[in-house]
Amino acid sequence: MKRASPLALCVASLFASTAFAAAVVGQPAPAFTATDLAGKPVSLADFNGKTVVLEWHNFGCPFVQKHYRSGNMQALQKKYGTEVVWLTVNSTNAGHQDYQSPAQLGKALAEAGAAPTRFVMDEPGQVGLAYGAKVTPHMYVIDPSGKVAYNGAIDDKRSTDVADVKTAKNFVVAALEEMKAGKPVSNASNAPYGCTIKYR
Amino acid sequence: MSRLLLAATAFLLALASHAAPVRTERVEAELLAERVAAAPGKPATVGLRLRMDEHWHTYWRNPGDSGLPTKIRWTLPEGWTAGPIQWPYPEGQRIGPLMNYGYSGEVLLLVDLTPPADAKPGPVALKADADWLVCKDVCIPEKASLALDFAVAPGEPGAVAGNAGAFSRSRAQLPVPTTGWTSEALVSGNRLTLRVLPPAGGVAPAKVSYFPYRENFVDHPAPQALVRDGHGFRLEAKLVEPVAAGVTEASGVFVAESSWPGLPGRKAVELAMPVAASLPALAAPVGVPAGEAGGSLALALAFALAGGLLLNLMPCVFPVLGIKVMGFVRHAHGDSRALWMQGAVFSLGVLVSFLVLAGLLLALRAGGAELGWGFQLQSPAFVTLLAALFFLMALNLFGVFEWGGFAQSMTSNVSAKGRYADAFLAGVLATVVATPCTAPFMGAAVGFTLAQPAAVSLAVFAVLGAGMALPVLALSFFPGALKRLPRPGPWMETFKQVMAFPLFATVIWLAWVLGAQAGNDAVMALLAGLLVLGMGAWVYGRWARSESLLRFVFAALFAALGLWLAWPGADARPGEARAAAVRAGEIDWQPWSPERLAELRAAGTPVFVDFTAAWCVTCQVNKRVALNRDEVARALAARGVVALKADWTNHDPRITAALAELGRNALPVYALYAPGQAQPVLLPEVLTASLVVDELSKLPAAKPAAASTLTQR
Numbered sequence: 001m002k003r004a005s006p007l008a009l010c011v012a013s014l015f016a017s018t019a020f021a022a023a024v025v026g027q028p029a030p031a032f033t034a035t036d037l038a039g040k041p042v043s044l045a046d047f048n049g050k051t052v053v054l055e056w057h058n059f060g061c062p063f064v065q066k067h068y069r070s071g072n073m074q075a076l077q078k079k080y081g082t083e084v085v086w087l088t089v090n091s092t093n094a095g096h097q098d099y100q101s102p103a104q105l106g107k108a109l110a111e112a113g114a115a116p117t118r119f120v121m122d123e124p125g126q127v128g129l130a131y132g133a134k135v136t137p138h139m140y141v142i143d144p145s146g147k148v149a150y151n152g153a154i155d156d157k158r159s160t161d162v163a164d165v166k167t168a169k170n171f172v173v174a175a176l177e178e179m180k181a182g183k184p185v186s187n188a189s190n191a192p193y194g195c196t197i198k199y200r
Numbered sequence: 201m202s203r204l205l206l207a208a209t210a211f212l213l214a215l216a217s218h219a220a221p222v223r224t225e226r227v228e229a230e231l232l233a234e235r236v237a238a239a240p241g242k243p244a245t246v247g248l249r250l251r252m253d254e255h256w257h258t259y260w261r262n263p264g265d266s267g268l269p270t271k272i273r274w275t276l277p278e279g280w281t282a283g284p285i286q287w288p289y290p291e292g293q294r295i296g297p298l299m300n301y302g303y304s305g306e307v308l309l310l311v312d313l314t315p316p317a318d319a320k321p322g323p324v325a326l327k328a329d330a331d332w333l334v335c336k337d338v339c340i341p342e343k344a345s346l347a348l349d350f351a352v353a354p355g356e357p358g359a360v361a362g363n364a365g366a367f368s369r370s371r372a373q374l375p376v377p378t379t380g381w382t383s384e385a386l387v388s389g390n391r392l393t394l395r396v397l398p399p400a401g402g403v404a405p406a407k408v409s410y411f412p413y414r415e416n417f418v419d420h421p422a423p424q425a426l427v428r429d430g431h432g433f434r435l436e437a438k439l440v441e442p443v444a445a446g447v448t449e450a451s452g453v454f455v456a457e458s459s460w461p462g463l464p465g466r467k468a469v470e471l472a473m474p475v476a477a478s479l480p481a482l483a484a485p486v487g488v489p490a491g492e493a494g495g496s497l498a499l500a501l502a503f504a505l506a507g508g509l510l511l512n513l514m515p516c517v518f519p520v521l522g523i524k525v526m527g528f529v530r531h532a533h534g535d536s537r538a539l540w541m542q543g544a545v546f547s548l549g550v551l552v553s554f555l556v557l558a559g560l561l562l563a564l565r566a567g568g569a570e571l572g573w574g575f576q577l578q579s580p581a582f583v584t585l586l587a588a589l590f591f592l593m594a595l596n597l598f599g600v601f602e603w604g605g606f607a608q609s610m611t612s613n614v615s616a617k618g619r620y621a622d623a624f625l626a627g628v629l630a631t632v633v634a635t636p637c638t639a640p641f642m643g644a645a646v647g648f649t650l651a652q653p654a655a656v657s658l659a660v661f662a663v664l665g666a667g668m669a670l671p672v673l674a675l676s677f678f679p680g681a682l683k684r685l686p687r688p689g690p691w692m693e694t695f696k697q698v699m700a701f702p703l704f705a706t707v708i709w710l711a712w713v714l715g716a717q718a719g720n721d722a723v724m725a726l727l728a729g730l731l732v733l734g735m736g737a738w739v740y741g742r743w744a745r746s747e748s749l750l751r752f753v754f755a756a757l758f759a760a761l762g763l764w765l766a767w768p769g770a771d772a773r774p775g776e777a778r779a780a781a782v783r784a785g786e787i788d789w790q791p792w793s794p795e796r797l798a799e800l801r802a803a804g805t806p807v808f809v810d811f812t813a814a815w816c817v818t819c820q821v822n823k824r825v826a827l828n829r830d831e832v833a834r835a836l837a838a839r840g841v842v843a844l845k846a847d848w849t850n851h852d853p854r855i856t857a858a859l860a861e862l863g864r865n866a867l868p869v870y871a872l873y874a875p876g877q878a879q880p881v882l883l884p885e886v887l888t889a890s891l892v893v894d895e896l897s898k899l900p901a902a903k904p905a906a907a908s909t910l911t912q913r
Contacts (some may be wrong), residue, residue, distance in 0.1 A: 024441045062333075062341045098338060134298055137264040152416075158268055160333070160341035189442055191416030195339045196266040197297040 004012040021169065022132030025151050025188045029142040030130040034089075034120045037102040042087070042118050044142070051149075051179060053083040053172065054140040055116070058090060059108055059134045060098030061195035066111050070165040073137070077115040080176060088116040091128035093200035099123075125199040136192030139172050143179060152174040152190035222344040226334045228342045231326070232308065233701045237353035241317030243283070244357070245307040246348060247370060248272055248330055257330045260290035262413055264300035264420045268341075269332040274328035279316030279342035286310040288373035289453050289468035290411055292420075294794050295337065297336065297854075299420035308370035324827035326350050340461070340614035356608070365709060375453040375470040376463055383471040385450040386479045390439045392418060392450060395479050396471060397432035397833020398845045404432040405456035409870055412452040416440055423857035427653075433863035448475050457878065470610040482653050483805045497656060500645045504660045507642030511634050527776060542623045543676020547669035555658060557631065562654050577635065578851045580684020580718045582769035584726055587710040588633070591730050592737060597696050600734075601741025627669065634668060642885070647864035709817070714768070716814035716849045722768045729766025732758055782898050787833045793888030794854060797873075804875040806841045806899050811859060811869040818885060819868040826887035835896040841872075855901040874899055 023029055029052075033043040044052065055073070057062055067073040075087050087108075092099045100108065102121055109119065122128055131140060141150035155168035175185045221230035228251040243702065250258055250270070259267040287309065290301040313326065323821035326348040333341050346900055348890035380399035385392060398404050408426060412418045435454075450473040454460075460469050561575060578585060595601065595678055645660055674694075707730070715723040736758025743751045747829040790796070792809055800807050810827065812819040826832070848867060850854045870883035872895055883895060 013398075022441060026442065060338060062339060086724075096337070127298065159331070160268075193268065194266060194333070196295050196298055196300070198337060198339070 010154065021077065023140055023148045023151055025148050025185075027148060028129075028146050028159045029140070029148045032127045032130060034122050034127055035148045037106045037119050037121065039102070042119075042120050044146075047085045048093055048146065049144050049174070051082050051144055053080065053086045053140040053176070054090065054131070054133075054142070055086065055154075056136045056138040056194075056197060057096050058092050058136040058195065058198065059100060059105075060092070063194035064136050066160050066162050066165065067137060067154065068114070070162045071113075072165045072170075074113045074115060076170075076172065081115055081117070083180070084176065085118075086116045087118050087120050088114070089120040089122050089127055089133075091122040091125045091133065092198045093125060094123055095200070096198040097197045098198055125197070128197055135192050136197060137194055138192040138197070141175050141179070141185075149179060149185050150188050151192075152187075153194075155193045158193040202606055220347075222346055224334075224342040224344055225250060226256045227258070227332070227342055228338055229330060231328060231346045231348040232363050232366060233348060233350055233357055234363060234488045235357040237357040238313065238315050238319075239349035239354060239357060240315055240319040242350060243312040243314045244748055245310055245312055245367065246326070246350075247310045247367065248285075248307065248328065248346070249308045250303070250332065250364065251306045252304055252334060252344055255304075256334050256336050257293055257300070257302045258334050259300065259302040259410070259440055260309065261287050262411065262415050263333075264293070264302070265298040266295075267300050267302065267335060267339070268331075270330065270332040272309070272311065273329045273331075274311075274313070275329070276313065277315070277319075277324050277326075279319065281314050283312035283314075285669045286312075286374055286864075288370055289375050289455050292409065292411075294421065294798075296795075297421060298444075300335075301420070306581050308366050310367070310370055310374070315352050315527060321352050321354060323349060336676065362487050372465055372604075373468065375468040376456075376460070376466050378463075378469040378471055381469075381471060382477065384476045385438065385473040386476055387443060387447060390419075390441050390443055392437045392439050392448065392478060394435045394437070394473060395429060395432070396435070396454070397430060402431065403461050405458075405461060407457040408433065408435060409455045410435050410437060411455065412437075412450060414447070414450065414452075416443055417447065417450070421857075421862045423859065427482065434482065441913075449473055450475060464629060476496065481822075490608060497659075499661050500660050503645040503666040504642070504663040505670075507645055508664040511642070511664075511668045511669060511672050540676045541620070544887045545620045545623040546627045546630075546676075547666070547673045548858045549624035550669040551627075551665040552624075553628045553631035554661050554668075557635065557659055559659035564768075575851070577713065577813070578721060578849070580714055583710050583714045583717065583815070584729075584766050584768055587707050587714070587726060588730065588763065589732055590703050590707050590710065590866040591733060594700040594707065595734060595737045597700035597703065597743075599697065601692075601737045602744065608772075630668070631665065633674050638664055642866065647859070647862070711812040713849070718768045722832070725764045725768070729762045729764070731762070732765055733762030736894055787828060787836060790853075791846040792844040797844060800842050801873055801875075806839055806875055807844060807873040808836065808841050808896075809844045809846055809869075809873070809880070810869070810870045811846045811848060811855065811864075814868055815849060822870075822887040824870060826889045829889045832889055832892050832896075835893045839896055839897065872896070872899075 024109065029044060031044050033041055033045075048107045059060065059068070064073075077088075080086060090100075090105065105121075105173055109116075120127065127133075131138075134141075137154050139150065139152065139154050140148060143149040150172065152171060154172055155165075155170045157164035157168035171190065178185050221228050222543065223229075230249045232247045232249055234247070236246045248270070252258060259269050261269050270285070272282075272285060274280075276282060288303070290303060293300040293302055293304070311811075315324075326685035327342065328346045328348075330346060331341070333339050351442060351745045356634075382397040383395065385394050394410060396404060396408075410418075410424055419438040419440050425436040427434045427436070446635050451471065452473065453470055454820055455468045458467065460466055463469070474634075564575075577586075598791060642664065645664065711723050711726055714726055737757045739751065740760060789810070792811075797807060797809065810819075812823070814820070835841075846852075846858065847856050859869060862869060862871060862880070864882075868885055870887065870892075871880035872883065873880040881895060
């Protein structure tokens with residue numbers, strides 16, 4: 001069966017509630033509503049018509065640390081701060097040693113000089129599961145029409161070595177620049193690297 | 201002089217091939233040499249040994265959904281070259297919804313180092329900077345600078361004492377590059393099919409896991425399905441979407457459960473997997489080892505027929521069959537042709553609905569959904585609809601209203617056409633309510649069929665339906681038995697009303713299922729909806745003689761309002777009712793998860809897993825009559841068995857995958873894992889307490905854990 005019939009899709013949607021889904025490039029990005037560090041609701045729908053970057057985050061992860069210690073992630077957040085909506089999402093479950101409360105996260109982000117548009121607390125992991133986010137940092141770019149434009153790694157140097165950031169080719173930058181130039185994203189989907197997300 | 205040189209060389213070689221292990225936070229790393237020296241121009245094998253702390257692991261060349269492969273950077277004397285890491289086959293490491301490929305315990309990564317042909321004999325220092333990521337649920341990047349005092353010596357250097365075992369173990373785990381086998385792949389939609397056939401006269405292993413070299417290609421945690429294809433097999437895996445375009449090969453490592461046929465002591469092979477435009481038709485299985493998962497089509501069909509027959513005795517189908525048999529009574533004393541036509545149309549109804557349900561199941565599975573038999577009852581919306589339908593049927597039997605017009609009453613004396621529609625509908629209903637029941641033999645048949653091509657699956661489902669329809673069909677052809685029943689008369693009205701009670705009982709059960717799925721509020725909404733639906737039915741029946749359009753308008757209005765009230769909201773969540781259900785009974789049930797099961801089995805604890813669902817009636821009956829009994833609870837405790845409950849009431853792909861591994865796709869399934877046994881014992885679908893106790897008594901007696909703790913103090 002190449003294409004699911006409308007009926008099959010309709011029935012399938014009844015069962016799609018708990019599955020580990022995925023955000024597929026070229027398809028609409030899964031909608032979500034969660035809360036930010038202040039407990040205010042954040043919805044993907046709030047940013048209709050804008051380019052949205054999703055960054056999966058966990059300060060306890062050495063791969064995430066690489067991009068914050070080197071200042072790489074903060075620089076990207078600031079560089080694209082006016083052009084795109086940058087949402088940093090944390091799906092670490094509350095029982096895990098890596099979990100940080102909104103207050104702790106707020107402090108740590110401020111110390112690191114991070115500047116995402118909003119920070120999304122995804123403590124039950126629903127946003128992560130809907131996107132099929134596997135690792136931190138798993139990166140997504142959503143185009144202004146709400147379709148997934150990029151899904152994959154942050155760059156091509158799969159390491160925890162801070163020195164690698166300088167020489168790495170950043171896939172998110174490449175995707176955003178291509179989108180800005182009105183070109184299709186040439187490398188739109190690849191294997192993300194990092195630490196397993198600590199889902200419940 | 202020459203003796204002095206010899207002694208000096210021996211002394212140097214004794215010093216050589218020596219390295220000190222480096223201890224990092226979670227790993228002990230060391231370079232090992234297989235031989236005391238390398239001959240000029242000839243490769244010598246050395247290895248990086250990583251000893252991980254308990255529960256920690258490092259990664260294979262394709263690390264799976266996260267992680268990093270271990271890297272080695274060599275610093276070698278002038279002219280030396282280092283080959284790639286030779287990776288032993290990995291193990292799958294499931295973490296929540298994700299899958300990693302790697303190693304736990306200890307791994308020796310082999311590398312061939314080649315000195316130049318003009319290398320001068322004597323000691324050399326080899327250096328390696330190794331990087332690895334070691335993870336439990338958290339990850340630590342670690343590195344070590346390692347050194348190995350090695351040597352170049354002409355001739356055939358001797359083995360390093362004490363290292364031979366480690367090297368031969370690691371070599372035994374290297375995938376064997378295999379030739380002579382036919383291997384090709386097909387990418388179709390989001391499915392990868394790998395066709396593997398042995399050379400002439402060979403056999404393929406019965407159970408195989410596939411570890412792809414390519415990253416981000418195969419959906420690692422998705423279950424892999426195996427189908428026999430002639431002497432070989434086909435392995436089907438799900439792909440990551442969007443499926444990478446232009447993939448020309450899907451090579452990887454195939455690991456058998458025991459030795460790979462023709463390769464004693466070796467489990468893993470490496471097969472080249474060119475992607476083909478199409479694959480030849482599936483061949484009939486040949487030479488499948490007896491007793492392996494799968495089984496033959498003929499056996500599956502026989503099981504399906506028996507399972508279908510027995511379905512009639514299961515508690516789900518009973519109310520509908522009662523109504524059907526009553527319909528027969530009306531005709532038993534009349535026209536025999538009309539009677540068997542009725543039986544045939546009923547059977548057709550059963551067959552068609554089995555095929556539709558099976559077709560839908562196959563189509564959805566092909567689309568990537570991980571579903572199993574009875575899947576429709578995992579949907580609160582479907583359960584609500586079914587409850588509403590049964591409620592209306594029961595009201596109809598009570599005489600609150602007659603269908604009239606669009607569909608005829610199940611029992612009224614109407615035209616032949618209406619009766620056929622009736623019989624067909626009864627067949628459809630019987631099938632729909634039969635799905636939550638699994639009869640004996642049926643589990644194996646359904647489990648077998650879902651790994652088969654669609655035509656075979658549909659044949660098995662059709663035979664299952666035929667088996668279920670057979671008793672009614674037989675009755676309609678040989679109405680002698682029915683003749684003994686009293687002639688139609690006023691007693692029929694009484695009987696009709698009595699039959700409403702089992703239907704109400706079914707509604708109660710469905711309300712309970714809904715409660716387990718969507719919580720207390722959903723049950724309340726359902727009951728309120730049924731009340732309003734009842735009002736609609738009453739309006740429709742009360743003014744049955746009225747010509748006014750208002751009767752229809754109000755009936756329809758109430759019906760719509762009732763359904764709207766009952767419809768489960770999208771935010772419905774399993775409530776506390778479910779947790780309470782787990783707590784009920786004497787057995788200390790713990791929730792199942794693949795991790796928990798693996799943990800218990802690794803600790804050598806016997807485990808009993810109850811794959812169950814609120815909508816699975818056979819499961820509920822077994823729970824009452826066989827499982828929640830004192831003697832079973834005592835037997836479990838006496839053998840130190842941990843009881844895990846895998847609840848499939850709501851859709852759960854992990855349970856679907858676990859069932860697939862057991863060759864099943866329908867409930868109930870009872871699996872008893874004895875310590876040290878690779879495969880669990882599967883208990884029959886219909887249990888008795890003594891049967892469970894007998895199986896438990898085959899386990900070794902539990903170690904008196906509490907006592908030993910006391911004596912240690």
